[in-house]
Amino acid sequence: MREDWLLFSNFKAWMQQQKWEGLHLDKDIIIPGNKIYGPDTCAFVPIYINSFFNTPKIKNKTMPLGVSLVTRSSDMINELNNPYTARVRLYGKVIPLGCFNNTFDAHRAWQVGKLEATKTVMKGYLQEESFNRKVYEGFQLRVIKLENNHKEGIITEWL
Helix, strand or coil: CCHHHHCHHHHHHHHCCCCCCCCEEECCCCCCCCCCCCCCCCEEECHHHHCCCCCCCCCCCCCCCCEEECCCCCCCCCCCCCCEEEEEEECCEEEEEEEECCHHHHHHHHHHHHHHHHHHHHHHHCCCCCCCHHHHHHHHHHHHHHHHHHHHCCCCCCC
């Protein structure tokens, strides 16, 4: 946290200059991976924006982003041919992207799905009363990262 924000009255003065009611304070949309709360790094955003890049806690941290292992149920007779699944969340709904025989292919499908979901959220965010250009630019950074990672065949490790 920035030194000046340790004094609540400083934070409150900044907050009152923003549209904040009904919104959530976010510290890492403008600057991906940011850990510092301050006027240049924070923004008030709708909940769907605040949670869009959150990755669910996964049990197996060896899986790339967006990939999970389809568990074999006790009544299954045959082994799964495509045991890895990819999915994204969009406005709180899980969108399945398919099942794959390896984590890399599943992750590449996730990259494409997350890219499309990101563009959809960006388009909707443009219409928000609370629109903030810096937040939108933070989304654009993620679009570039996803596009480049997919094009170069690189695993996306963070968004």
